[in-house]
Amino acid sequence: MIEKGTKIAEPKGKVGVLLVGLGAVSTTFIAGVEAVKKGLGKPFGSLTQMGTIRLGKRTEGRFPKISEFVPLAGLNDLVFGAWDIFEEDAYQSALHAGVIEKELVNQLKPELEAIKPMKGVFDRRYVKRLDGHHIKQGPNKWELAQQLIDEIDRFKAANGLSRLVMVWCGSTEIFIQPSVVHSSLECFEAGLKNNDENIPSSMVYAYAALKSGIPYANGAPNLTVDVEALRQLAQQNRVPICGKDFKTGQTLMKTILAPGLKARLLGLSGWFSTNILGNRDGEVLDDPDSFKTKEESKLSVLEQILQPDVYPELYKDFYHKVRINYYPPRGDNKEGWDNIDVFGWLGYPMQIKIDFLCRDSILAAPLVLDLALFLDLAQRAGMHGIQEWLSFYFKSPMTLPTLYPEHDLFIQLMKLKNTLRYMMGEEQITHLGLDYYQ
Ligand SMILES: NC(=O)c1ccc[n+]([C@@H]2O[C@H](COP(=O)([O-])OP(=O)(O)OC[C@H]3O[C@@H](n4cnc5c(N)ncnc54)[C@H](O)[C@@H]3O)[C@@H](O)[C@H]2O)c1
Numbered sequence: 092m093i094e095k096g097t098k099i100a101e102p103k104g105k106v107g108v109l110l111v112g113l114g115a116v117s118t119t120f121i122a123g124v125e126a127v128k129k130g131l132g133k134p135f136g137s138l139t140q141m142g143t144i145r146l147g148k149r150t151e152g153r154f155p156k157i158s159e160f161v162p163l164a165g166l167n168d169l170v171f172g173a174w175d176i177f178e179e180d181a182y183q184s185a186l187h188a189g190v191i192e193k194e195l196v197n198q199l200k201p202e203l204e205a206i207k208p209m210k211g212v213f214d215r216r217y218v219k220r221l222d223g224h225h226i227k228q229g230p231n232k233w234e235l236a237q238q239l240i241d242e243i244d245r246f247k248a249a250n251g252l253s254r255l256v257m258v259w260c261g262s263t264e265i266f267i268q269p270s271v272v273h274s275s276l277e278c279f280e281a282g283l284k285n286n287d288e289n290i291p292s293s294m295v296y297a298y299a300a301l302k303s304g305i306p307y308a309n310g311a312p313n314l315t316v317d318v319e320a321l322r323q324l325a326q327q328n329r330v331p332i333c334g335k336d337f338k339t340g341q342t343l344m345k346t347i348l349a350p351g352l353k354a355r356l357l358g359l360s361g362w363f364s365t366n367i368l369g370n371r372d373g374e375v376l377d378d379p380d381s382f383k384t385k386e387e388s389k390l391s392v393l394e395q396i397l398q399p400d401v402y403p404e405l406y407k408d409f410y411h412k413v414r415i416n417y418y419p420p421r422g423d424n425k426e427g428w429d430n431i432d433v434f435g436w437l438g439y440p441m442q443i444k445i446d447f448l449c450r451d452s453i454l455a456a457p458l459v460l461d462l463a464l465f466l467d468l469a470q471r472a473g474m475h476g477i478q479e480w481l482s483f484y485f486k487s488p489m490t491l492p493t494l495y496p497e498h499d500l501f502i503q504l505m506k507l508k509n510t511l512r513y514m515m516g517e518e519q520i521t522h523l524g525l526d527y528y529q
Pocket of ligand 1: 111112113114115116117174175176177188211212213214218221223259260261262263292293310311312336337338339340370371372451452454455
């Protein structure tokens with residue numbers, strides 16, 4: 092654990108942001124950063140760019156911007172690199188994704204065209220609905236990891252970078268449970284060499300990142316760094332890691348609403364969630380094995396927030412269902428419906444309906460930016476291993492196996508801000524407030 096007010100290295104030099112997958116989220120993120128740099132748009136949704144933090148007592152009036160409080164890298168210091176299994180550069184891929192208007196994408200054409208994806212590590216066994224051909228070849232997964240490590244070194248040298256971070260924005264892989272090969276670094280490295288089928292492509296990238304001392308964030312629900320072997324490697328090489336699965340659309344709404352219902356002791360008999368979306372992510376999730384990975388991630392939040400064991404009369408046996416339907420006409424513009432059956436005083440039933448017409452990648456892009464900047468900050472502050480304070484960004488926050496994750500968005504935000512205060516030697520805020528009245 093770092094000390095309160097620990098010394099944080101200055102963010103000198105350029106930071107490489109390595110994105111695995113150059114699809115809708117990655118291109119919306121990159122194009123967004125370039126647009127902000129040119130004054131063509133604002134970074135709404137990003138805590139590092141728009142957020143403030145209260146310091147000290149309410150009477151002190153200290154509310155600096157987070158970017159002025161902690162030493163973060165600036166947007167002009169970011170250099171983007173990516174891997175994908177399709178050859179399209181970031182310009183073509185952004186047009187293909189259709190999230191950002193063509194007119195704006197064209198204004199950013201030179202910057203986006205310059206980002207050409209490196210060949211991916213990919214095996215269709217883990218993402219059945221994709222069939223790309225821009226793929227690295229090698230006799231085993233160990234060799235593929237070495238290729239990634241060499242490529243990262245070259246990327247760093249060619250761009251004169253002082254630091255790097257990696258964010259997984261690739262597709263959702265099939266559901267995999269921890270097994271023997273994940274139980275220690277030794278078993279894992281042996282597994283890489285003998286092509287163990289329980290090591291999907293995402294783990295090969297994560298291994299390469301951690302071996303290279305690069306922080307890793309997992310934007311998909313894939314198991315990846317959430318296993319003992321890679322946690323060990325992160326500790327050993329003093330690298331921060333976090334995940335899993337960006338918390339955007341429907342789950343974001345759930346973790347905003349559920350804490351409110353619980354705060355007022357309103358009971359829940361059922362929560363039915365259904366989505367339609369038509370982007371490539373939707374197509375991948377149309378495969379039941381990839382959907383299973385996503386479903387696990389989406390289902391866990393209500394149980395943890397509502398604590399049925401602690402409040403059996405209110406939350407025991409509530410029915411929870413999540414559906415995702417691939418519906419091409421909508422593209423990235425997802426529609427998520429929630430029907431929530433609640434009950435109040437004397438058990439009288441009530442219903443809440445939500446219809447969130449959201450834009451998936453517009454919600455995810457600022458999270459990629461914040462995670463890249465905060466992981467870089469964490470590493471400069473000497474923090475390593477699981478970064479629980481970044482739970483705010485994830486549907487299935489990583490914790491030690493002995494802890495349960497916090498899903499309540501407001502607890503997550505308090506945890507994040509208190510971590511920043513702690514890093515900078517400021518008092519934590521408890522909201523007690525009795526001292527104002529003494
Ligand atoms: N957009 C959101 O709101 C949101 C929220 C939570 C999680 N996610 C997750 O983020 C990820 C990206 O979402 P998206 O909408 O950009 O999807 P996308 O399909 O547009 O992009 C994913 C890209 O990853 C590439 N890819 C897949 N496997 C790869 C590999 N092994 N190596 C290199 N590239 C690979 C694909 O070719 C594709 O271009 C998905 O896993 C999605 O589930 C998105």
